[in-house]
Amino acid sequence: MRELKFYTGNAVPLEMHKVRVVQKLNLLPIDDRLRAIKEAGNNTFLLRNKDTFLDMLTDSGVNAMSDLQLSAMMVADDSYAGSATFSKLESKLCEIFGTKYVLPAHQGRACEHIISRVFVKKGDIVPTNYHFTTTKAHICLQGGTVLEIHHPEALIVESTNPFKGNMSPELLKKTIADYGAERISFVRLEAGTNLIGGQPFSLANLKEIYNICKQHNLLLVLDASLLADNLYFIKVREPAYQDVDIRKIAREIADHADIIYFSARKLGHARGGGICTSNHELYMKMRELVPLFEGFLTYGGMSVREMEAITVGLDETMDYDMISQGPLFIEYMVNELKQRGVPVVTPAGGLGCHLNAMEFVSHIPQSEYPSGALGAALFIAGGIRGMERGTLSEDREADGSEHYSNMELLRLAVPRRVFTLSQIKYAIDRIVWLYDNRQLIGGLKFVEEPKVLRFFMGKLAPVSDWQEKLVAKFKADFGDSL
Numbered sequence: 001m002r003e004l005k006f007y008t009g010n011a012v013p014l015e016m017h018k019v020r021v022v023q024k025l026n027l028l029p030i031d032d033r034l035r036a037i038k039e040a041g042n043n044t045f046l047l048r049n050k051d052t053f054l055d056m057l058t059d060s061g062v063n064a065m066s067d068l069q070l071s072a073m074m075v076a077d078d079s080y081a082g083s084a085t086f087s088k089l090e091s092k093l094c095e096i097f098g099t100k101y102v103l104p105a106h107q108g109r110a111c112e113h114i115i116s117r118v119f120v121k122k123g124d125i126v127p128t129n130y131h132f133t134t135t136k137a138h139i140c141l142q143g144g145t146v147l148e149i150h151h152p153e154a155l156i157v158e159s160t161n162p163f164k165g166n167m168s169p170e171l172l173k174k175t176i177a178d179y180g181a182e183r184i185s186f187v188r189l190e191a192g193t194n195l196i197g198g199q200p201f202s203l204a205n206l207k208e209i210y211n212i213c214k215q216h217n218l219l220l221v222l223d224a225s226l227l228a229d230n231l232y233f234i235k236v237r238e239p240a241y242q243d244v245d246i247r248k249i250a251r252e253i254a255d256h257a258d259i260i261y262f263s264a265r266k267l268g269h270a271r272g273g274g275i276c277t278s279n280h281e282l283y284m285k286m287r288e289l290v291p292l293f294e295g296f297l298t299y300g301g302m303s304v305r306e307m308e309a310i311t312v313g314l315d316e317t318m319d320y321d322m323i324s325q326g327p328l329f330i331e332y333m334v335n336e337l338k339q340r341g342v343p344v345v346t347p348a349g350g351l352g353c354h355l356n357a358m359e360f361v362s363h364i365p366q367s368e369y370p371s372g373a374l375g376a377a378l379f380i381a382g383g384i385r386g387m388e389r390g391t392l393s394e395d396r397e398a399d400g401s402e403h404y405s406n407m408e409l410l411r412l413a414v415p416r417r418v419f420t421l422s423q424i425k426y427a428i429d430r431i432v433w434l435y436d437n438r439q440l441i442g443g444l445k446f447v448e449e450p451k452v453l454r455f456f457m458g459k460l461a462p463v464s465d466w467q468e469k470l471v472a473k474f475k476a477d478f479g480d481s482l
């Protein structure tokens with residue numbers, strides 16, 4: 001299954017599913033795309049889906065569901081307390097992770113809220129392989145500080161290291177020595193490290209980090225939102241696990257964490273979240289907050305239908321065909337772009353293809369948000385909606401100065417089982433066109449800037465009339481109607 005070779009040409013990823021429900025898409029003419037992005041304040045979060053052709057904003061809550069997931073939704077047990085649907089979800093999580101207790105939450109950040117409230121005290125440090133936006137916000141809200149102690153190659157955009165999501169054991173030991181274990185709330189490892197391009201950690205690294213945690217009596221908290229991708233990468237990139245069943249790998253990961261939480265908008269292909277642990281004391285501490293912020297302990301803000309879908313989705317995640325589809329499509333996209341000289345994050349990761357805006361539009365200074373500008377330009381060029389993952393996604397420092405991001409990426413998420421290969425090819429073609437015309441792309445400036453998580457709602461304007469010039473060049477190359 002892994003080696004799909006074509007008799008008539010180069011290997012391409014092969015869909016191991018068929019499409020049985022479709023949604024009509026619109027491809028607006030370029031003048032309308034320019035109008036739409038202007039109305040959205042050059043922020044792809046503020047675009048309307050009806051104006052978007054390929055929605056590559058995120059893989060959150062938009063992965064295709066299976067027939068089995070949809071049918072399970074019809075038999076959901078609607079009750080506030082003691083729902084059989086929750087019991088099913090709980091048993092499935094305990095079966096996969098081998099943990100004893102499950103707390104439901106309405107999505108991933110809700111789990112982060114609960115975990116941060118319970119474990120993070122003012123002045124605490126949370127070492128992590130890399131932060132995630134909502135995680136950092138919740139830790140900071142409690143007065144904690146996130147400390148990135150990533151692999152030395154994590155921020156090298158073009159690399160051949162298969163596990164750029166690893167945490168540095170040396171830096172973890174140093175952090176413990178520098179700050180003292182008492183000041184560390186927990187050590188957080190993120191599977192499929194989102195913000196550096198969906199890069200995985202290896203099981204060997206997880207074990208090493210876990211052992212260091214145990215030597216110092218520290219908790220290891222695993223963010224398993226992108227676990228499906230990480231499972232796939234351990235299976236194909238970590239020689240010791242090539243013949244090990246996905247379920248066994250999942251179990252081995254879970255055995256090396258004290259608390260596992262996840263966004264079921266990603267893991268489980270539905271919408272929800274949960275926290276798993278085998279430690280009764282930790283469970284009791286977190287449990288108090290669930291009815292307060294999420295809902296009763298047998299739904300935690302999720303609809304019973306979604307819980308049914310997550311249960312089936314989790315089971316399907318233990319299947320190689322299911323978890324390989326996303327990474328294989330992404331690898332195809334990354335390889336095709338790389339061959340044409342477009343700067344992308346390598347090796348290909350999970351969740352999406354990441355354009356390196358720092359190099360793509362190297363003429364735009366970080367103060368003018370290169371990845372945000374590239375995102376606006378790609379929407380104009382192709383109706384493709386990506387997500388800025390750079391300086392715009394960072395909030396300003398307390399003194400109002402910009403916090404320049406280590407990386408300037410435009411993430412083009414590839415939701416699982418949603419796009420066809422010809423749609424991926426279309427995206428590749430428009431990106432290559434944009435790369436050939438990159439000098440036409442200019443910067444952005446804020447016109448409305450929220451203080452917290454500004455990338456969600458902020459509005460920006462181009463620093464010049466570069467967008468009109470880009471449209472004129474597009475029309476010269478493609479005509480008015482595309």
Ligand SMILES: *Cc1c(COP(=O)(O)O)cnc(C)c1O
Pocket residue numbers: 060107108109110132134135190194223225226263264265266272273
């Ligand atoms: C999406 C995501 C979250 C937050 O989950 P939501 O369901 O969107 O709140 C947390 N961590 C990681 C790694 C994620 O990818």
